[in-house]
Amino acid sequence: MQSKKVVLLNRPVGALKETDMGVFDETLAPLEPGEVLLEIEHLSVDAFIRTTFDEGAFHGTAGLGQAVMALGTARVVDSRFDGLNQGDAIFGPVGAQTHAKLPGAMLQKLDESALPARCSLGVLGLATGMTAYAGMAKVAQIKQGDTVVVSAAAGAVGSCACQVAKNLGARVIGIAGGSAKADYLLNEIGCDAAVDYKADDLAGQLSAAAPDGIDVFFDNVGGEILDIVLLQINERARVVICGAVSQYERTGDVRGPSNYLKIPEKNASMLGFTVMRFAEDYAEIQAAITEWVLAGKLNLPEQIEEGIEQFPKALTMLFSGGHMGKLMVAP
Amino acid sequence: MQSKKVVLLNRPVGALKETDMGVFDETLAPLEPGEVLLEIEHLSVDAFIRTTFDEGAFHGTAGLGQAVMALGTARVVDSRFDGLNQGDAIFGPVGAQTHAKLPGAMLQKLDESALPARCSLGVLGLATGMTAYAGMAKVAQIKQGDTVVVSAAAGAVGSCACQVAKNLGARVIGIAGGSAKADYLLNEIGCDAAVDYKADDLAGQLSAAAPDGIDVFFDNVGGEILDIVLLQINERARVVICGAVSQYERTGDVRGPSNYLKIPEKNASMLGFTVMRFAEDYAEIQAAITEWVLAGKLNLPEQIEEGIEQFPKALTMLFSGGHMGKLMVAP
Numbered sequence: 021m022q023s024k025k026v027v028l029l030n031r032p033v034g035a036l037k038e039t040d041m042g043v044f045d046e047t048l049a050p051l052e053p054g055e056v057l058l059e060i061e062h063l064s065v066d067a068f069i070r071t072t073f074d075e076g077a078f079h080g081t082a083g084l085g086q087a088v089m090a091l092g093t094a095r096v097v098d099s100r101f102d103g104l105n106q107g108d109a110i111f112g113p114v115g116a117q118t119h120a121k122l123p124g125a126m127l128q129k130l131d132e133s134a135l136p137a138r139c140s141l142g143v144l145g146l147a148t149g150m151t152a153y154a155g156m157a158k159v160a161q162i163k164q165g166d167t168v169v170v171s172a173a174a175g176a177v178g179s180c181a182c183q184v185a186k187n188l189g190a191r192v193i194g195i196a197g198g199s200a201k202a203d204y205l206l207n208e209i210g211c212d213a214a215v216d217y218k219a220d221d222l223a224g225q226l227s228a229a230a231p232d233g234i235d236v237f238f239d240n241v242g243g244e245i246l247d248i249v250l251l252q253i254n255e256r257a258r259v260v261i262c263g264a265v266s267q268y269e270r271t272g273d274v275r276g277p278s279n280y281l282k283i284p285e286k287n288a289s290m291l292g293f294t295v296m297r298f299a300e301d302y303a304e305i306q307a308a309i310t311e312w313v314l315a316g317k318l319n320l321p322e323q324i325e326e327g328i329e330q331f332p333k334a335l336t337m338l339f340s341g342g343h344m345g346k347l348m349v350a351p
Numbered sequence: 352m353q354s355k356k357v358v359l360l361n362r363p364v365g366a367l368k369e370t371d372m373g374v375f376d377e378t379l380a381p382l383e384p385g386e387v388l389l390e391i392e393h394l395s396v397d398a399f400i401r402t403t404f405d406e407g408a409f410h411g412t413a414g415l416g417q418a419v420m421a422l423g424t425a426r427v428v429d430s431r432f433d434g435l436n437q438g439d440a441i442f443g444p445v446g447a448q449t450h451a452k453l454p455g456a457m458l459q460k461l462d463e464s465a466l467p468a469r470c471s472l473g474v475l476g477l478a479t480g481m482t483a484y485a486g487m488a489k490v491a492q493i494k495q496g497d498t499v500v501v502s503a504a505a506g507a508v509g510s511c512a513c514q515v516a517k518n519l520g521a522r523v524i525g526i527a528g529g530s531a532k533a534d535y536l537l538n539e540i541g542c543d544a545a546v547d548y549k550a551d552d553l554a555g556q557l558s559a560a561a562p563d564g565i566d567v568f569f570d571n572v573g574g575e576i577l578d579i580v581l582l583q584i585n586e587r588a589r590v591v592i593c594g595a596v597s598q599y600e601r602t603g604d605v606r607g608p609s610n611y612l613k614i615p616e617k618n619a620s621m622l623g624f625t626v627m628r629f630a631e632d633y634a635e636i637q638a639a640i641t642e643w644v645l646a647g648k649l650n651l652p653e654q655i656e657e658g659i660e661q662f663p664k665a666l667t668m669l670f671s672g673g674h675m676g677k678l679m680v681a682p
Contacts, residue, residue, distance in 0.1 A: 247607075261611070261612070261614050262615065263615070274610070275607070276578075276606070276607030276608040277608070277611060278605045278606070278607040279605070279607070280592070280621070281573075281623075282623075283621060283622075284593065284594070284623030284624055284625060285623070285625065286623065287623060287624050288623050289621065289623065290614060290620065290621035290622075291614075291620050292612075292614030292615030292616070292617065292618060292619050292620065292621075293615055293618050294615060294616065294618055297587075297618045
C-alpha cells in the first residue's frame with residue numbers, strides 16, 4: 021500500500037514555515053498481527069503539533085523523517101486486530117499522512133450514529149470541544165451572569181469555549197483579529213461583543229465591552245493580550261490558561277505575564293489545565309456536547325483543506341491567524 | 352504635644368534609599384471630639400509600604416510631606432473617644448511617627464492577656480502571621496505529606512508560613528539568602544531543608560531538597576526564583592502568590608514568570624490572595640495562631656530597631672535582605 025506523509029525537515033527557529041515540512045511517498049509494509057491498515061479521512065490541525073517540533077517538548081518530540089504527529093479519523097481498510105473490522109471508523113494519533121499501519125490497541129472505534137466521525141476532531145475533539153467544555157465548566161466553573169472573555173475566540177477551541185460559556189449563562193466577549201472574525205464571532209458564534217486585537221486600543225475596546233470588569237478570562241494566546249486583560253479582572257476572577265499560541269514559537273524566550281501581580285491584588289486565580297485531567301468525566305462531557313449540538317446550541321464551523329499537500333500550509337495558518345473555526349485537512 | 356514623623360521626600364526611582372525619607376518634628380494640635388492621642392510603641396516594617404510610594408498604588412499612594420503609612424501598636428495617652436481610655440493598648444494605621452492624634456474609630460483595642468500587644472504586628476499581624484496562616488491553610492489548603500517551598504522564608508511572613516505548613520503536616524523547604532539565614536531556617540524555624548539562593552545552582556539545590564517535586568510554592572519574591580520553582584512543580588501544584596518583593600522596585604517593568612506555561616502543563620494553579628478576603632475568618636485564625644504560640648509550635652523571632660530615626664534604614668533593609676524574622680521599630 022502506498023501512502024504520502026508529512027515529515028519535519030528541520031527544527032523550526034522562530035516562526036514556523038511551510039518549508040520546514042515536506043511531503044514524501046512511502047510504501048507501507050504488510051500488516052502484522054494486532055495491526056490495522058487505515059485510510060485517513062480527516063486530520064486535525066492543532067497548535068500543540070508545533071510544540072512537538074522542539075527538543076524536550078511536553079507532548080513528545082517529533083523525530084526528523086517520521087510522519088508529523090497529528091490526530092485524525094480514518095476508515096479501516098484491513099484489520100488483523102480483534103475488535104476492528106473493515107469499514108469501521110476510528111479516531112487516534114494517526115499521523116499526518118494519507119494511510120497508516122498502526123496497532124489496533126492505539127485506536128478508538130467511533131460511533132457515527134449521532135454525529136459524523138470527523139466531529140471527534142472538532143466539537144467532540146479532546147483538544148477542541150472537550151477542552152473548551154472542561155475549561156469553562158470544570159475549571160472556570162462559569163456561573164450565570166459571569167462576564168467571560170475568550171482569546172483566539174475565532175479558533176476551534178475559542179469558538180466552542182464562547183458557546184459553552186453562553187450556554188452556561190455567561191455574557192461572552194470574544195477577542196480575535198480583523199473585522200471578518202469579529203463578524204463571525206457576533207453572527208455565527210453568538211458572542212455578545214467582539215474585540216479586534218488588530219485594531220487600536222485593545223484595552224479601551226475591552227473596557228467598553230466589559231464596563232463592569234472581567235470575571236473569567238479563557239486564554240489561548242498569552243503575551244500582550246494576557247497582560248492587558250489582567251489589568252481589567254474583577255475580584256476573585258478566574259484566569260484559565262488553556263494555551264499560549266503567541267508564545268509557542270518563542271523557544272526559550274517566553275514572555276511571562278508582567279501584570280501577574282493583579283492575581284494576588286484581586287484575590288484571583290490563574291488556573292492551568294489539560295483535558296487529560298478530566299479523563300473520568302469524558303463520557304459525561306461528550307454526552308453534554310452531543311446534546312447541545314443536536315439541539316442547535318453548539319455549532320463549530322469547519323474549514324477543511326483538501327489534500328495531504330495542504331497540511332504544512334494549514335499548520336502555519338494556525339499561527340498567522342488565517343482561519344476560523346475548526347481547521348482540518350482531508351488527505 | 353511634640354511628635355517626630357518619617358516623611359517621604361521624593362518618589363523613589365528603582366531601589367529605595369534611606370535618603371528618600373526624612374524625619375521631622377511636628378507639634379500635634381489639641382484633641383477634637385472622637386480623637387485619641389497615642390504614644391506609639393511598635394511600628395511594623397512591611398514591604399507593602401514601599402508600594403505606597405508609587406503613584407496609583409494598590410494600597411493607596413503616600414502623600415509627600417505626610418507621615419509614611421505604617422501599622423503599629425500604641426498606648427492611649429489621652430482620649431476624647433468613647434471606648435478607649437488612657438493606658439489602653441491599640442492597633443491601627445498609626446503612621447511612622449512617635450505620637451499620633453487619630454479618630455478612635457480607626458483603632459482596634461487590644462487584649463494583652465494572652466500575648467503582648469506587639470504580637471498584633473508579628474505573629475498575629477494581618478500582613479504577617481494572619482497572611483501566612485490564610486495563605487497556607489485556606490489558599491494552598493496544605494495536606495499531610497505535601498512538599499512545600501517558601502521563598503523569603505527568613506522574613507516575617509515566610510518564618511510564619513514555614514511553621515504553619517509544618518504544623519499542618521507538610522515537609523517544608525525554605526529559600527533564603529546566605530548561610531546565616533539557612534541556619535536560622537533549620538534551627539529556629541524548623542524547616543526540613545534550607546536552600547541558599549545566593550549560592551550556586553538554585554535549581555540543583557531545590558531538586559536535591561525536593562527530589563519528588565514541589566506540591567506547594569508560597570512565593571514572596573517573584574522574578575527568577577519563581578521561574579526556577581515553576582520548572583519543578585508537581586501535577587496539581589498550588590503556587591500561592593503572596594507577594595513579589597523582588598519586583599516592588601521595578602516600577603512599570605515587572606518581570607512576569609516566563610515559565611507560567613508549566614501551570615497548564617501540570618494542571619496546576621497560581622492562586623493570589625490578600626488576607627482581607629478572609630475577614631470572616633479572622634477570629635478563627637487568631638485563635639488558631641494564639642493556641643500554637645502558647646503551645647510552643649509557632650515562634651516568630653523579632654528584630655526591634657530602637658528610635659524613629661531608624662525607620663528609613665529598617666525599611667530599606669526589607670529589600671536588601673538584611674534582617675530575619677519580624678522587623679519592627681520602637682520609636
